[in-house]
Structure formats: structure tokens, C-alpha cells
Amino acid sequence: MKKFQIPRASGHSSRPSPSDTETVDPLVTLAMLARGWRVILAALALALVAAGLYLTMLATPRYVARATVILDTHRAEVVDFNGVVDGIRGDADELNSEVEVLRSRGLLNRVVEALDLVQDPEFNPRLASPSWLDRGLSLLRPARPDASPQQIRDATTTALIEALKVRNLPSSYVFEIAVTSEDPAKAARIADTIAQLYIRNQIEVKFEATETATSWLTERVGMLKQELETAEGRVKTFNTQSPLISATALGALEVQLKDIRDRLSRIRHERDARETYLGALSEAQGAGDKRAAAADPALDRIAPDDQAGFDARFAALVAQAEADLLRAEDQIAALETSEVALQGQISRQGEDMIELQQLSREAEASRMLYEFFLNRLKETSAQNGIQQADARILSQAVIPDHPASPRRGLVLGLAAAIGIVAGIALVAARELRNTAFRTARELEAASHTLVMGQIPLLRAHARPEMLRFLLNSPGSPAMEAVRNLRTSLMLANVDAPPRVILTTSALPGEGKTTTAIALAVNLAASGKAVLLVEGDLRRHTLGEYFPGLTGGAGLASVLSGQVELEEAVQHDAESGLSLLIGDESTANGADLFASATYRHFLEEARGHYDHVIIDTPPVLIVPDARIQAQAADAVLFAVRWNATTQGQLDEALRMFETVNRPVTGLVLTQVDMAKMRRYAQDRSDLRYGSYAAYGAAD
Numbered sequence: 040m041k042k043f044q045i046p047r048a049s050g051h052s053s054r055p056s057p058s059d060t061e062t063v064d065p066l067v068t069l070a071m072l073a074r075g076w077r078v079i080l081a082a083l084a085l086a087l088v089a090a091g092l093y094l095t096m097l098a099t100p101r102y103v104a105r106a107t108v109i110l111d112t113h114r115a116e117v118v119d120f121n122g123v124v125d126g127i128r129g130d131a132d133e134l135n136s137e138v139e140v141l142r143s144r145g146l147l148n149r150v151v152e153a154l155d156l157v158q159d160p161e162f163n164p165r166l167a168s169p170s171w172l173d174r175g176l177s178l179l180r181p182a183r184p185d186a187s188p189q190q191i192r193d194a195t196t197t198a199l200i201e202a203l204k205v206r207n208l209p210s211s212y213v214f215e216i217a218v219t220s221e222d223p224a225k226a227a228r229i230a231d232t233i234a235q236l237y238i239r240n241q242i243e244v245k246f247e248a249t250e251t252a253t254s255w256l257t258e259r260v261g262m263l264k265q266e267l268e269t270a271e272g273r274v275k276t277f278n279t280q281s282p283l284i285s286a287t288a289l290g291a292l293e294v295q296l297k298d299i300r301d302r303l304s305r306i307r308h309e310r311d312a313r314e315t316y317l318g319a320l321s322e323a324q325g326a327g328d329k330r331a332a333a334a335d336p337a338l339d340r341i342a343p344d345d346q347a348g349f350d351a352r353f354a355a356l357v358a359q360a361e362a363d364l365l366r367a368e369d370q371i372a373a374l375e376t377s378e379v380a381l382q383g384q385i386s387r388q389g390e391d392m393i394e395l396q397q398l399s400r401e402a403e404a405s406r407m408l409y410e411f412f413l414n415r416l417k418e419t420s421a422q423n424g425i426q427q428a429d430a431r432i433l434s435q436a437v438i439p440d441h442p443a444s445p446r447r448g449l450v451l452g453l454a455a456a457i458g459i460v461a462g463i464a465l466v467a468a469r470e471l472r473n474t475a476f477r478t479a480r481e482l483e484a485a486s487h488t489l490v491m492g493q494i495p496l497l498r499a500h501a502r503p504e505m506l507r508f509l510l511n512s513p514g515s516p517a518m519e520a521v522r523n524l525r526t527s528l529m530l531a532n533v534d535a536p537p538r539v540i541l542t543t544s545a546l547p548g549e550g551k552t553t554t555a556i557a558l559a560v561n562l563a564a565s566g567k568a569v570l571l572v573e574g575d576l577r578r579h580t581l582g583e584y585f586p587g588l589t590g591g592a593g594l595a596s597v598l599s600g601q602v603e604l605e606e607a608v609q610h611d612a613e614s615g616l617s618l619l620i621g622d623e624s625t626a627n628g629a630d631l632f633a634s635a636t637y638r639h640f641l642e643e644a645r646g647h648y649d650h651v652i653i654d655t656p657p658v659l660i661v662p663d664a665r666i667q668a669q670a671a672d673a674v675l676f677a678v679r680w681n682a683t684t685q686g687q688l689d690e691a692l693r694m695f696e697t698v699n700r701p702v703t704g705l706v707l708t709q710v711d712m713a714k715m716r717r718y719a720q721d722r723s724d725l726r727y728g729s730y731a732a733y734g735a736a737d
Contacts (some may be wrong), residue, residue, distance in 0.1 A: 074714075075466030079459060086458025090450050098450075100442035103219050104226035106234045107433040110137070110212040134207050137430075141205040141214060141237055147196050149240075150232050157191060161221055162198040165191065203233070213433060223439045230436035241428035249419060256416040263409040270402035277395055289388050296381045303374040310367035317360040320353075329353050474685035476678055477715060479707055486688055491531070491675065491704035492524025494554055496711050502583045505553065509560050510614055516712075521557045524706060525565075528558075528673060531703060537672030538648075539641055541574070542706075543655045543664040545691040549679035550708030552580055555654040558675075563615040567649040570608065573621040574655040574667055576628040581654065582620050585611055593622030597640055598631045604643050617648065628656075632666040641670050658691045665698045673703040680710040 072079065140146065151157060160166040165186065186194070204217040216233050220226035316332075323332040326349060330339055333356050341349045476482040479490040495517050497505050512518060529536045540558070544551040559571040572594060573581040582589040592607040597619070608617045624631070631637060644651045653671065655664035668674045674695070678688060695702055 079462030082462030083458035086454040090454030098445045101444045102223035102439045103443040104230045104436040106216045106230040106436040108214045109433040227436035227438045238428045267405040270405045274398045313364040475681045489704045491527035493707040496709045521561045539651045539671045541653045541671040542675045544677040545687040551677035559652045570617045570648040570651045572619045572653045574653040579621045595624030668700045676702040
């Protein structure tokens with residue numbers, strides 16, 4: 040028998056994974072999202088409902104009030120404050136420092152005290168009523184010890200720090216103080232209080248600095264005054280205990296010393312001359328020599344014959360010369376004594392002068408230092424009470440009209456985005472996890488087996504109603520699909536069309552029985568003698584479609600030899616079918632179908648009927664279908680639309696391959712056309728293979 044079948048690859052076949060494709064078709068993605076619009080819409084609605092519940096029941100509206108403060112870096116001062124406390128110059132480092140001052144715990148502690156925030160449950164969580172979650176957790180954790188007042192105040196200050204934001208507006212000296220609170224009036228009140236206490240703190244800092252400087256200067260001035268008095272006392276004592284010393288007197292002594300030295304030099308010359316004269320007199324021997332040595336006019340007038348007078352005069356000259364020399368020696372000794380005494384006096388007075396000058400300079404330095412600090416003390420004392428802050432309030436906080444959080448638009452928008460993303464994720468996860476088949480093209484690509492037909496979902500509440508629908512609606516899309524299946528099956532081998540046709544599936548409930556009945560009805564309607572055999576000896580479902588033909592002998596009785604084929608076959612006049620319904624048997628079905636009796640039964644059926652259609656049990660449940668397929672001309676495998684998974688199909692086809700009997704073709708059953716349009720990549724998927732007329736029906 041010649042068959043036209045898509046070649047199957049060896050081993051397990053599998054649906055192409057995303058990694059097998061180079062790109063993702065955006066149209067496929069859009070189609071996937073379109074199919075899951077209900078899930079996405081449900082996730083969006085759920086997210087919006089959750090956001091609404093959060094906004095109305097859980098979220099607490101919080102308001103933000105803002106006060107602004109500006110630094111005055113060029114303030115004109117009444118007195119020179121920079122001498123005691125430097126003002127703010129406006130450098131970046133100082134601006135950042137002021138931001139930290141505004142956020143400092145010391146300043147905010149004063150705000151807590153000023154507004155008594157310790158008694159406010161918003162900032163003191165210990166005063167707030169515990170939530171149901173806190174009450175539940177309190178049963179699991181040990182009780183907290185009672186906090187001290189300081190710990191409570193610190194916790195309150197910490198809560199205030201968390202509710203406060205301070206920033207320096209770019210390229211300006213303006214600071215924005217933003218406070219978040221559940222009460223808009225409270226938020227504005229806290230922001231204004233922070234600004235006021237910040238400015239007051241600046242004044243207090245300067246006042247404290249001035250007070251500290253005044254105290255220190257007062258103490259320092261007192262010490263310097265004592266040092267000045269001590270220095271001046273030393274000068275006075277020195278002047279009292281020492282002779283009158285002055286630069287003029289010292290200069291006079293130096294002049295006097297110079298005169299003494301000049302006289303001493305002159306007298307020494309005179310002494311030397313007298314010594315020379317006396318020596319000359321002493322060395323003269325004759326009268327002439329004596330006259331020359333003496334050089335005395337009186338001696339020269341004495342007559343040469345007056346020897347006595349000459350000798351007397353000469354002796355007088357010698358005596359006079361000796362007396363003059365002795366007197367000169369005495370004068371020199373006296374002058375040298377005076378010189379030494381005067382030198383000692385000048386030396387002592389010079390040292391005293393130096394010491395006096397040193398004491399005077401020390402006293403003068405003490406006086407200058409004392410006067411400087413005294414002037415600074417007077418300036419600093421004058422600053423008390425006129426300190427000015429380096430900042431001023433630019434604008435007070437305005438009570439906000441609308442809460443800053445939660446931002447309803449943002450929350451709803453975020454919830455909508457989360458809902459859409461979650462919905463898309465759910466749809467994608469569902470698509471990734473779902474390995475069922477939705478189009479014939481997809482089924483063929485995954486199984487490498489020809490899809491011969493696509494049977495739509497028959498909307499029947501009971502199995503007899505399904506049979507009547509097939510009989511009473513020959514022109515319906517469902518019957519058109521069956522005709523296409525019959526055509527594909529008959530043309531699969533033109534030279535020898537199949538006569539024994541076997542239908543099976545992977546699992547129960549996948550439409551194999553409906554396919555078998557619909558194909559049998561269609562063949563019978565075309566004038567063929569058709570025998571419909573219930574090849575499932577365990578479950579007898581065929582009788583439910585033909586309730587008037589139940590009971591009596593069946594296939595098991597024929598195979599066991601209890602009855603003949605003609606006796607067991609029942610006829611349905613309305614459909615024109617001959618039916619061999621299954622009956623109870625204690626024998627194993629697989630053994631019966633593997634016997635020669637079963638083959639003889641089929642040969643006999645071929646002699647009486649144009650087509651024999653056998654409805655077999657699911658291949659993944661029992662081996663009956665694989666055994667019966669050995670004697671069949673064609674094997675139709677029913678794949679339930681969007682239900683049979685890739686793994687189930689692969690395993691079922693593998694089982695047929697293990698017995699060297701691959702299936703002839705696949706039938707996509709119970710196709711929901713309304714939903715199938717969502718999965719079709721193009722219009723050809725709706726018309727694919729076997730029922731163009733049905734696919735075109737809208």
C-alpha cells in the first residue's frame with residue numbers, strides 16, 4: 040500500500056524552541072498577547088483593585104510643608120563682629136555645613152521640646168495604637184522593656200529627622216526645609232519652628248561666643264594689668280635703688296673721661312720732656328755744655344767768672360727740673376686714678392642703663408598689650424545685645440491643600456503597569472508551559488507526520504445528540520471537515536485506498552471515537568458498506584452513541600468463536616452503519632488481537648464490507664492499538680486541539696515506531712474555531728489541509 044507521509048526524523052521529535060529561531064516574530068508575540076487579553080485584563084483589574092484598596096484603606100495621606108531660609112552673607116554690622124565671631128562667607132563647604140546644622144539632632148531636639156512632639160503618636164510610635172500585625176508579632180517576640188524618657192525623646196527626634204528634608208537650592212543661598220506629616224497644619228508648624236529655631240540658634244551661638252570672649256578678655260585684661268603694674272614697679276624700684284641715670288649724664292661722664300685722657304696724654308708728654316731735660320742737665324760737664332743743656336737766659340747772663348752764681352743758678356735749674364718731673368708724675372698718677380674710677384662709673388651706669396631700658400621695654404610691652412585687650416574688651420562688651428543672625432526667613436510654610444503621598448496617579452499608573460506586566464508574564468508563562476497543539480501546521484512541524492484532517496468541536500450535550508447532529512447536518516462545517524478527512528485518507532494511497540482504518544489517541548477523551556463514527560457515517564452516506572468495530576474491550580462507549588443497539592454478542596464473542604460475525608453485527612437503519620459493539624470478556628484483549636483469529640476476522644470483514652473502521656483504546660494506556668494496527672491499512676491518530684501535549688504525542692508515536700507501524704496521519708480533533716483564530720499566524724492556518732470550506736465559515 041503506497042502512502043504519502045511526511046518523513047519522520049529518528050528519535051523523539053519536539054516542538055521548535057525559542058532558541059532554535061534566530062528572531063522572534065512580533066506578530067506572533069502580538070497574537071499571543073491578543074489571545075491572553077482576558078488574563079492581562081484580569082491582572083490589570085486585580086492590580087487596580089489592590090491599588091484602590093491600598094489608597095482607600097491602607098495608605099495614610101502625608102502632607103509636605105516647605106519653609107525657606109536665606110543666608111545674608113553681606114550684612115552690614117554695627118560693630119566689627121568678625122573680631123569675635125566670623126560671619127558666613129557663602130562657600131560651598133559652609134552651605135553644606137548649614138544644611139547639616141538644619142538637620143542636626145541638637146536643633147531638632149529643641150523642636151521636639153518646643154512642640155512637645157513626645158506626646159504626638161505620629162512621632163512617638165509608643166503612643167500609637169498597635170496594628171493587628173504588631174499585636175500578632177508581639178505574641179512571638181519578647182515584650183520590649185520600658186524605655187527611659189531620654190530614649191523616648193531620642194526616638195521622637197529620629198522620627199522627626201526621617202520626616203525632614205533640607206536642601207540648598209542650586210546656585211543660591213536659599214535653604215528649603217520640607218517636613219512630611221499626616222497633618223498639613225502640623226507639617227507647616229514644624230517647618231516654621233525649625234526655621235525660627237535655626238535663626239535663634241545662630242544668634243545664641245554668637246551671643247555665647249561674645250559672652251565667652253568677654254569673660255576671657257576680662258580675665259586676660261586683669262592678668263595683663265597685674266603684669267603691667269609689676270613691670271612698672273620694677274622700673275621704679277630700680278630707679279630708687281640706683282643713682283640718677285640718664286643718657287645725658289652718661290654722656291657727660293664719657294666727655295669727662297675723654298678730657299682726663301687728653302690731659303693724661305699731654306702730661307705724659309710733658310713728663311717725658313722734663314725727663315729728657317733733666318737727663319741733659321745731669322749729663323752736662325762743662326759750663327758750655329751746661330749752658331747749652333739748660334737753655335736758660337738767666338744762666339746765660341751770668342758772667343763766666345761768676346762761677347758761684349753759675350753753679351747756684353744751674354743747681355736751681357736742676358732742682359726745678361726735678362721738682363717739675365715729680366709734679367708731673369704725681370699728676371699722671373692722679374689722672375690715671377681718676378680715669379680708672381671714671382671708667383668703672385661709666386661701666387656701671389651703662390649696665391644700669393641697659394637694665395633700665397629692658398625693664399622699661401617690658402613695662403611698655405605690658406602696657407601696649409594691656410591697652411589692646413582692654414580695647415577689645417570694651418568692643419566685645421559693646422556687642423552684647425546687638426547680635427544679628429547670618430540668615431533670615433525668606434518665606435514661611437504654607438499649609439498644603441493636597442497630600443504629597445501617596446500620589447494617586449502614580450500609584451494607579453504603577454499598579455496598571457505592574458498588572459499589565461504581570462498579565463503578560465502569566466500569558467507568556469502559560470504559553471511556554473503549554474506544549475499542546477493549536478494549528479495543523481504546528482502539529483505537522485512538531486510530529487513530522489501528515490495532518491489529514493481537522494474536526495471542529497461539536498457542541499452536543501450527549502453522545503446520541505452528536506450522532507443525530509452528524510446525520511441531520513450533512514452540510515455543516517463539521518461534516519465538511521469529515522469529508523476532507525475522508526478525501527485525504529482515500530488519496531493517501533490512490534492505487535489501493537485503505538479499507539481497514541484504525542483510530543486511536545494518546546489518552547482517553549481526545550476525540551478518536553467521535554472521529555471514527557463521523558468517518559463511518561460519511562463513508563456510509565457515500566453508499567459504502569461500512570462496519571464500525573469497537574476495538575476497546577475494556578470500555579464500551581460505542582453503545583452510548585447507539586443506545587438502541589446495546590446488548591448481545593460483540594467483538595470478544597466473535598474472536599472467541601462463540602458466535603459468527605454475521606450474528607454479532609448489528610445494523611443502524613438511520614445511519615446505514617453496521618456495528619460490532621464490544622462485549623464483556625474474561626480474556627486479555629492484547630492476546631485476542633495478536634491471535635490468528637483476529638486476522639481471520641478482519642479478512643472476513645473485508646469480504647463483506649467496503650470499509651472497516653476500528654475504534655481502539657488509547658495507545659498510552661494499553662497496547663491493544665499497536666497490536667491491532669499491524670493488520671490495518673491505515674492508522675488515524677486523534678490529537679485533541681489545545682490539550683494533547685508534545686510529550687504525549689512524542690511518546691505515542693514512538694510506541695508505534697517501536698512495532699514498526701508508524702501512523703498514517705494525524706487528526707486534530709475538537710477544534711474550537713473561535714479560539715483557533717487567535718493562534719493562527721495567518722489566514723492559511725485556518726484553511727490548512729483538510730477543511731477549507733469550514734475554515735472559511737465565520
